[in-house]
Amino acid sequence: MAFDLQKLLRPHIASLKPYSSARDEYTGKEGIFLDANENALGSVSEQPFNRYPDPYQSKLKEKLGAIKQVPPSNIFLGNGSDEAIDLLFRAFCRPGIDNVIIMPPTYGMYEVSAGINDVATKKVSLSPTFDMEVQNVLDAVDGNTKIIFICSPNNPSGNKIDRQAIYQILSKFDGLVVVDEAYIDFSDEPSFSLELSQYANLLVMQTLSKAWGLATLRLGMAFASLEIIGILNKIKPPYNISGLTQDTVLEAIGNTKQLEHMVKEILSQKEKLQLALEAIPEVEKVYPSSANFLLAKVPQANQAYQQLIDKKIIVRDRSKVQRCEDCLRITVGSEAENTQLINALKEVLRNITNKH
Numbered sequence: 001m002a003f004d005l006q007k008l009l010r011p012h013i014a015s016l017k018p019y020s021s022a023r024d025e026y027t028g029k030e031g032i033f034l035d036a037n038e039n040a041l042g043s044v045s046e047q048p049f050n051r052y053p054d055p056y057q058s059k060l061k062e063k064l065g066a067i068k069q070v071p072p073s074n075i076f077l078g079n080g081s082d083e084a085i086d087l088l089f090r091a092f093c094r095p096g097i098d099n100v101i102i103m104p105p106t107y108g109m110y111e112v113s114a115g116i117n118d119v120a121t122k123k124v125s126l127s128p129t130f131d132m133e134v135q136n137v138l139d140a141v142d143g144n145t146k147i148i149f150i151c152s153p154n155n156p157s158g159n160k161i162d163r164q165a166i167y168q169i170l171s172k173f174d175g176l177v178v179v180d181e182a183y184i185d186f187s188d189e190p191s192f193s194l195e196l197s198q199y200a201n202l203l204v205m206q207t208l209s210k211a212w213g214l215a216t217l218r219l220g221m222a223f224a225s226l227e228i229i230g231i232l233n234k235i236k237p238p239y240n241i242s243g244l245t246q247d248t249v250l251e252a253i254g255n256t257k258q259l260e261h262m263v264k265e266i267l268s269q270k271e272k273l274q275l276a277l278e279a280i281p282e283v284e285k286v287y288p289s290s291a292n293f294l295l296a297k298v299p300q301a302n303q304a305y306q307q308l309i310d311k312k313i314i315v316r317d318r319s320k321v322q323r324c325e326d327c328l329r330i331t332v333g334s335e336a337e338n339t340q341l342i343n344a345l346k347e348v349l350r351n352i353t354n355k356h
């Protein structure tokens with residue numbers, strides 16, 4: 001038993017000849033560019049949008065790499081993490097044959113992306129306290145299991161998954177282990193990206209959509225071995241990150257002071273929100289969270305959700321999700337928003353419980 005990336009890969013991807021863009025074939029910056037059928041006169045926009053962007057986002061990777069302490073060559077950038085998830089299915093999972101393991105309750109895109117690619121998902125529930133059941137996960141592995149998705153801190157439960165448990169999966173599973181760290185900036189846990197040299201089968205995902213506050217720009221990161229990054233680069237759409245996103249992110253991520261400030265403020269608001277939720281008599285439980293949201297168990301969660309909408313407050317109803325029965329997932333907002341949420345929820349829950 002050993003990790004063999006070539007064996008894991010779908011055979012036609014191994015032999016695929018990728019599209020070679022104009023910007024792949026000539027990478028110099030100076031000259032008269034008549035190679036990509038762009039508009040040489042300019043753009044209908046005031047901004048110079050007429051040229052194709054860097055297909056491999058090298059400047060951006062350099063800067064992100066310095067911030068994340070990951071060599072630029074070990075970074076893949078996607079149009080959101082969701083693009084990286086989809087590319088992993090397309091690279092490794094044969095439709096109708098292979099499968100992946102997910103651990104409900106977890107991020108919905110793993111299963112949706114699997115479904116789009118006609119790949120089966122094996123579900124190994126987290127425990128009632130949302131911990132990973134390592135032996136159950138390993139027992140679910142069969143000869144066609146290609147990827148195990150671990151989300152830590154987990155969405156929608158908010159807890160981080162035990163580090164030792166993740167090490168066990170990494171060392172005992174011969175396929176790819178994806179550790180989705182979308183919420184890592186809110187957690188005191190070190191990133192698994194620091195373990196890349198120890199585990200050839202590790203891929204760590206992060207995103208600029210949450211703590212960094214750049215959701216609209218769509219930038220997801222995957223950190224992995226050179227070989228895995230090479231495969232993602234080979235099958236990605238040539239210009240998957242727009243020039244606007246590359247330039248804007250490049251400028252914005254220098255502002256780590258603002259990141260730290262916002263994270264600190266959100267964490268402090270989260271503590272207050274947690275106490276305020278726990279002080280509402282009808283709230284049955286608020287789960288511990290290492291992310292920027294709280295999962296709260298309330299009576300008649302779906303009704304509560306609807307009645308909050310009537311008050312123009314939108315939370316996420318997770319009551320249909322396994323192990324999240326009667327749970328609402330509440331993103332930590334600004335202080336004023338949180339106060340309004342608390343007041344509205346008090347009223348809504350009082351109404352609901354009085355009627356029963």
Ligand SMILES: *Cc1c(COP(=O)(O)O)cnc(C)c1O
Pocket residue numbers: 079080081082083107151155180182206207208209210215218219220
């Ligand atoms: C929000 C989120 C993402 C981010 O997706 P993007 O496509 O990068 O915006 C990824 N994983 C999890 C678990 C999330 O909650």
